[in-house]
Amino acid sequence: MSGSAGSSPEPGSSLPRPAPVARLLEERSALDRAYSPGHHGRWSAARRAELTDACLLELFALVEPPAGVALVALGGYGRGELAPRSDIDLLLLHDGSWPDEMAVFAERLLYPLWDAGLTVGHGVRTPDECLTLADERLDGATAMLDGRWLGGDEDLWAGTRAALVRALDATPRVFAERLRADAEARAERFGHVSHLLEPDLKEGAGGLRDVHLPGWLAAVIGSTLEERGILRATEREAVDEAHELLLRVRSALHVEAGRATDRLLLEQQPEIARWMGFTDEPGLAAVDALMRQVFLHARQVEHVRAAALDRYLRGASEAGVVESSPEGVLRALVGVAAEHGIPTPATLDRIEDVEIADPVAWTDGVRDAFLELLRLGEGGVAMLEVLDRLDLLERFVPEWSLVRCRPQRDPYHRYPVDVHLLRTLSNVARLLDDPGEDRMAAEAAAAIVDRDGLLLGALLHDIGKTGLRDHVTVGREVAGRALDRMGPWNATADLARFLVAQHLLLPDVATRRDLGDDDLVLDVAARIGDPGRLAALYLLALGDAEATGPAAWTPWRATLVRELVSKVQHVLERGEAGPETAVRLAERTNAVRALLSRVPEEEVERFLERLPRSYLLAVPPERIARQHAIVAPGLGELEVRTLAGPDGRPGTYALTVVASDRPGLLSLIAGALSLTGLSILSAQVFTTEDGVAVDEFEVEGAFEADVGEERWREFRTTLRKAIEGRVALEHRVEEKRRRYPPPRHEVPLRIDVHTDASDFFTVVEVGAADRIGLLFDVTRTFAELGLDVHLAKVATYGARVVDAFYVRDVLGRKLDPEQVGELELALRARLGE
Amino acid sequence: MKLVVAIVKPHKLDEVKETLRELGVAGLTTTDVEGFGRQRGHTEVYRGAEYQVDFVPKVKVEILADDDQVSELVEAIMGAARTGKIGDGKIWVVPAEQVVRIRTGEMGPDAL
Numbered sequence: 049m050s051g052s053a054g055s056s057p058e059p060g061s062s063l064p065r066p067a068p069v070a071r072l073l074e075e076r077s078a079l080d081r082a083y084s085p086g087h088h089g090r091w092s093a094a095r096r097a098e099l100t101d102a103c104l105l106e107l108f109a110l111v112e113p114p115a116g117v118a119l120v121a122l123g124g125y126g127r128g129e130l131a132p133r134s135d136i137d138l139l140l141l142h143d144g145s146w147p148d149e150m151a152v153f154a155e156r157l158l159y160p161l162w163d164a165g166l167t168v169g170h171g172v173r174t175p176d177e178c179l180t181l182a183d184e185r186l187d188g189a190t191a192m193l194d195g196r197w198l199g200g201d202e203d204l205w206a207g208t209r210a211a212l213v214r215a216l217d218a219t220p221r222v223f224a225e226r227l228r229a230d231a232e233a234r235a236e237r238f239g240h241v242s243h244l245l246e247p248d249l250k251e252g253a254g255g256l257r258d259v260h261l262p263g264w265l266a267a268v269i270g271s272t273l274e275e276r277g278i279l280r281a282t283e284r285e286a287v288d289e290a291h292e293l294l295l296r297v298r299s300a301l302h303v304e305a306g307r308a309t310d311r312l313l314l315e316q317q318p319e320i321a322r323w324m325g326f327t328d329e330p331g332l333a334a335v336d337a338l339m340r341q342v343f344l345h346a347r348q349v350e351h352v353r354a355a356a357l358d359r360y361l362r363g364a365s366e367a368g369v370v371e372s373s374p375e376g377v378l379r380a381l382v383g384v385a386a387e388h389g390i391p392t393p394a395t396l397d398r399i400e401d402v403e404i405a406d407p408v409a410w411t412d413g414v415r416d417a418f419l420e421l422l423r424l425g426e427g428g429v430a431m432l433e434v435l436d437r438l439d440l441l442e443r444f445v446p447e448w449s450l451v452r453c454r455p456q457r458d459p460y461h462r463y464p465v466d467v468h469l470l471r472t473l474s475n476v477a478r479l480l481d482d483p484g485e486d487r488m489a490a491e492a493a494a495a496i497v498d499r500d501g502l503l504l505g506a507l508l509h510d511i512g513k514t515g516l517r518d519h520v521t522v523g524r525e526v527a528g529r530a531l532d533r534m535g536p537w538n539a540t541a542d543l544a545r546f547l548v549a550q551h552l553l554l555p556d557v558a559t560r561r562d563l564g565d566d567d568l569v570l571d572v573a574a575r576i577g578d579p580g581r582l583a584a585l586y587l588l589a590l591g592d593a594e595a596t597g598p599a600a601w602t603p604w605r606a607t608l609v610r611e612l613v614s615k616v617q618h619v620l621e622r623g624e625a626g627p628e629t630a631v632r633l634a635e636r637t638n639a640v641r642a643l644l645s646r647v648p649e650e651e652v653e654r655f656l657e658r659l660p661r662s663y664l665l666a667v668p669p670e671r672i673a674r675q676h677a678i679v680a681p682g683l684g685e686l687e688v689r690t691l692a693g694p695d696g697r698p699g700t701y702a703l704t705v706v707a708s709d710r711p712g713l714l715s716l717i718a719g720a721l722s723l724t725g726l727s728i729l730s731a732q733v734f735t736t737e738d739g740v741a742v743d744e745f746e747v748e749g750a751f752e753a754d755v756g757e758e759r760w761r762e763f764r765t766t767l768r769k770a771i772e773g774r775v776a777l778e779h780r781v782e783e784k785r786r787r788y789p790p791p792r793h794e795v796p797l798r799i800d801v802h803t804d805a806s807d808f809f810t811v812v813e814v815g816a817a818d819r820i821g822l823l824f825d826v827t828r829t830f831a832e833l834g835l836d837v838h839l840a841k842v843a844t845y846g847a848r849v850v851d852a853f854y855v856r857d858v859l860g861r862k863l864d865p866e867q868v869g870e871l872e873l874a875l876r877a878r879l880g881e
Numbered sequence: 882m883k884l885v886v887a888i889v890k891p892h893k894l895d896e897v898k899e900t901l902r903e904l905g906v907a908g909l910t911t912t913d914v915e916g917f918g919r920q921r922g923h924t925e926v927y928r929g930a931e932y933q934v935d936f937v938p939k940v941k942v943e944i945l946a947d948d949d950q951v952s953e954l955v956e957a958i959m960g961a962a963r964t965g966k967i968g969d970g971k972i973w974v975v976p977a978e979q980v981v982r983i984r985t986g987e988m989g990p991d992a993l
Contacts, residue, residue, distance in 0.1 A: 487930035495928065562892045564966055579928075604913040604938045608891065611934070614927040860966035 505547025
């Protein structure tokens with residue numbers, strides 16, 4: 049059309065504008081101004097069509113149509129509905145007597161409109177051509193079903209339309225299938241108006257085309273859908289309301305964009321929301337309120353469209369049994385879902401007849417039936433959606449209203465909050481029954497004891513997304529309220545509460561924290577507490593991510609989350625951490641705080657932050673508080689500080705050595721202790737965040753029970769010299785050893801290496817004859833091989849000593865088989881075999 | 882002009898970003914990547930189910946910079962991304978022949 053307009057030698061703009069067109073333009077602009085741009089609904093669209101009718105009729109008369117020609121309005125215009133910038137679709141129907149003249153006639157009729165800048169689409173066809181088009185193109189058929197005679201040969205149009213309806217009604221099921229295939233193709237191509245943040249209001253599923261679809265079906269089958277039991281009166285009302293809203297938004301969009309467009313873009317939403325009277329409210333911005341309305345209505349439209357076609361094609365069946373109580377409603381839906389069906393219109397009518405209190409008084413029966421629905425997964429979710437459309441879900445779970453159709457404006461989430469929750473539930477239910485390829489999911493599913501708790505957690509995990517504060521904090525309160533109302537069910541509700549509170553723990557920690565940090569893993573394990581909860585969190589993380597969008601669960605994220613899950617599982621399996629660990633950690637930290645009440649709070653917190661968790665758990669608070677004095681102040685590179693005092697047992701002493709951490713420090717300390725005449729009973733090695741070694745020893749005098757300050761001083765001096773390299777430790781220890789007789793009993797040397805005992809360390813056990821400087825020799829060997837000792841436990845059985853060391857290499861890895869081989873070789877050589 | 886590419890541990894990204902922002906870096910690009918270096922892969926075991934992890938998750942950071950900024954940037958990234966343990970990643974610098982800001986058509990250092 050624009051092509052032919054452009055090829056015209058004299059574009060009509062220079063010609064005087066015909067009066068009817070000039071008047072139409074004025075009237076249209078007056079109509080546009082008559083309302084605020086957010087209030088052009090069906091009335092305005094009908095008025096715009098009327099004005100257009102009048103103009104066209106005058107133009108049609110002016111061009112003196114030949115006999116056997118009819119002017120017909122098509123599509124939206126045919127229905128008498130024109131949005132501000134909608135196309136004006138016309139059909140020039142002719143009986144074929146003047147085929148050559150028709151094109152010229154059409155141009156004469158339409159040029160003034162084109163020149164005035166109106167978008168007019170037209171077809172010039174004979175009745176036969178109309179039928180062929182309808183056969184080939186569904187949109188051609190539906191546009192003509194909506195067709196309306198404007199002028200000219202009225203009988204010609206009446207006959208054509210009747211022939212069209214006859215042709216389509218000859219195989220009404222085929223027509224219904226075409227409607228369905230087209231709707232599905234549109235959904236695929238344009239997505240869903242019910243949850244896209246930038247929906248296509250016309251073509252998208254639940255959009256205006258779907259609003260009109262029941263009308264086309266009715267036009268062909270020749271009776272109202274209500275009469276045929278295909279559409280319920282309430283459904284018709286819902287579609288009518290949606291029609292008004294969607295049309296208003298689309299009209300506002302035309303005004304905003306200044307052209308015909310159907311895609312509601314993010315940047316247009318604030319203006320349109322304002323025009324339509326939405327205002328910012330606490331927890332719901334005006335744009336979100338707008339989109340929420342769009343979603344709510346599109347959801348109804350999409351359902352009615354699908355239900356109408358489905359009921360027509362399947363035949364609407366009998367009403368199910370619905371006992372008149374909230375429990376009865378849920379039971380009826382459980383029955384429908386269990387048969388993989390959808391509720392018939394009659395069943396829905398019965399459900400709507402049931403009196404359901406707002407909110408529902410939960411009984412054991414209601415709870416059982418509700419859980420039954422959750423357990424059905426996808427089928428159950430479909431029934432929750434039925435309740436939602438009937439506005440009943442909010443009576444069972446009033447908290448649902450806060451998240452219903454609430455848009456999520458971030459790059460990850462595809463769906464509004466409530467849809468996301470239902471999809472997560474459906475995913476988790478599926479993972480429980482069929483975890484698929486993911487073996488970790490399969491193991492996790494097998495470890496779940498309380499499925500109901502997990503399903504409830506999935507349903508409620510984001511219920512705190514109310515637009516106020518952090519959603520996890522709010523979610524705890526809101527989910528707590530919902531669960532309390534549902535009734536007393538202790539463990540199950542506890543699990544659900546836990547899942548709501550911690551549902552981000554795994555993905556957040558896995559992607560943002562250092563998984564090589566054993567403290568971190570211990571903390572996470574302490575927060576989770578037991579393997580069942582860990583498994584539930586993993587399945588929820590999976591289902592949640594899948595329901596979020598394609599960016600939420602990439603192999604990249606999966607690898608990180610799995611690494612965290614397996615590490616936490618190992619810690620829990622070995623009993624290194626559990627809920628009691630977290631409690632104990634908190635108790636101990638608070639105890640230290642109390643003991644250091646005279647120290648400025650900030651300094652105490654900085655001190656606590658520097659300390660590893662394992663240290664806080666292993667060392668008594670009183671001792672930690674005492675150590676504050678030697679750990680907190682800045683430490684010189686060569687400085688050595690000690691703190692010694694009697695230990696629990698008589699004759700033994702607790703000794704803390706603080707020095708700047710360096711490779712082999714433990715062996716230097718062990719050597720210095722030997723030279724000073726002190727035997728080591730146990731050793732634990734800690735390093736603060738900023739690289740200060742805080743090593744804890746239990747020692748006793750090798751020759752005399754009482755150890756005085758003088759000896760500690762001697763030890764400090766020796767150690768400082770050793771650090772500075774001013775004492776030949778190895779020779780001094782050797783020399784000292786020679787002064788005493790070797791052990792009388794032969795004790796075979798035993799070296800056991802355990803690689804599976806810890807996720808972070810290789811555990812090396814050395815059994816040997818007790819002798820002076822044994823620990824020095826072993827730790828020196830570790831240092832020479834670049835191994836770091838984290839923990840050393842010394843047990844003496846008569847003449848035999850068994851030392852266990854937790855070690856890792858200089859890069860923080862556990863030892864590989866080659867390193868283990870070298871270590872054994874070196875230890876055997878040094879310990880004299 | 883140079884393109885500075887850094888592969889860092891995921892949990893170090895925020896620190897790297899922060900440090901670069903303090904240096905006045907106006908823009909950078911990050912990508913989730915997977916790969917292996919000397920760290921190789923490892924195996925995760927969960928309740929008996931084994932996962933072979935051949936490629937370790939990392940984050941790639943890319944920054945376009947003027948030549949005289951480069952050494953400062955590299956040092957800053959190193960400082961922020963270092964844990965001292967295996968798998969801290971790598972940084973490399975390659976020449977960038979041309980840089981164009983699409984919106985304005987500015988070229989070369991003006992487009993940085």
